[in-house]
């Protein structure tokens with residue numbers, strides 16, 4: 232191991248798994264410890280080196296940009312260092328190239344521009360990077376051939392990378408993942424997954440070890456940054472207990488409808504999320520109608536109110552079918568979902584609904600269905616949430632949720648074959664052992 236001058240960065244050659252082609256291990260030290268008895272926090276991030284295959288000739292340069300909100304082709308070209316009237320004319324008139332006129336914010340554009348500002352080629356990836364449907368990452372390529380252009384629209388080559396991070400938690404889960412450079416979307420997903428097992432606000436102990444393996448997708452032959460798509464495995468060692476989850480596509484049809492299981496294949500996912508909002512608190516609890524001590528009248532609150540800002544995303548708490556979506560007196564904009572075992576859930580006072588949600592649509596647990604608002608009889612923005620079993624209201628915060636269906640024998644065999652290597656690798660990620668190497 233080489234000497235590390237400032238204890239901050241160290242590259243270690245890693246044993247490379249076949250399925251997980253990992254090229255390097257980088258360890259980042261974090262701030263010095265205040266408590267001597269705590270193990271030093273260390274982070275390991277493993278990833279393939281993202282070396283772009285795009286190369287420019289000496290007189291040209293290649294650049295990638297994200298499309299900004301309200302951007303025009305002209306303003307985009309300017310940012311790419313191009314001034315090319317011929318190109319603009321072609322993009323405005325060619326039936327394929329015209330796609331460029333409908334720039335979508337957040338998507339990536341890569342172009343090679345020569346010293347005189349002419350566009351040699353430009354790639355606009357307008358399809359979304361999606362783990363289960365990589366072929367949907369479609370891309371428009373406009374290529375110059377002297378004074379002529381040609382345009383093609385086809386699926387972009389997509390690279391899948393597996394990233395690993397191991398960390399010691401000293402304050403909160405999010406502080407640790409943030410320090411480790413784990414994308415926010417992945418950290419939020421990890422919190423959701425672990426939520427089925429442990430109350431992260433109350434039960435997390437200092438010195439807990441967290442290991443995360445997640446997937447990123449990157450448009451090959453582009454300079455744009457990879458996008459985090461899903462958590463593949465997570466392991467938390469906390470207060471002498473081990474909490475773990477690994478993603479498994481139980482249908483095996485590659486449609487991305489996977490679930491999380493414990494490493495032994497037992498079901499982890501609860502049939503319902505306790506909270507249809509991320510990061511919110513209960514502002515008014517459930518009450519089944521009892522005499523109010525002062526007013527002497529019956530007061531019932533047959534649901535739970537969650538405080539949240541207007542526009543906060545509301546998620547389906549379980550897999551189900553949309554039974555009602557629309558307006559109802561009092562409830563304002565409301566959604567009712569029907570689930571298995573005679574259960575239904577209701578989401579009221581919404582500002583609006585997600586996409587083109589209609590009655591009869593299938594929704595998955597965690598799927599965006601609407602946005603917090605204050606429609607109907609509501610004094611301010613909040614989510615009113617009801618949970619019904621056979622038409623009878625129960626308290627969603629205390630009702631026992633069943634687990635999702637266990638794996639069949641056949642699925643178990645596929646599970647072991649499909650997740651074995653990942654499970655073995657995550658156990659080898661050791662923040663403490665690497666920390667010891669620095670001393």
Ligand SMILES: [Zn+2]
Pocket residue numbers: 515532534535536614615616
């Ligand atoms: Zn309410």
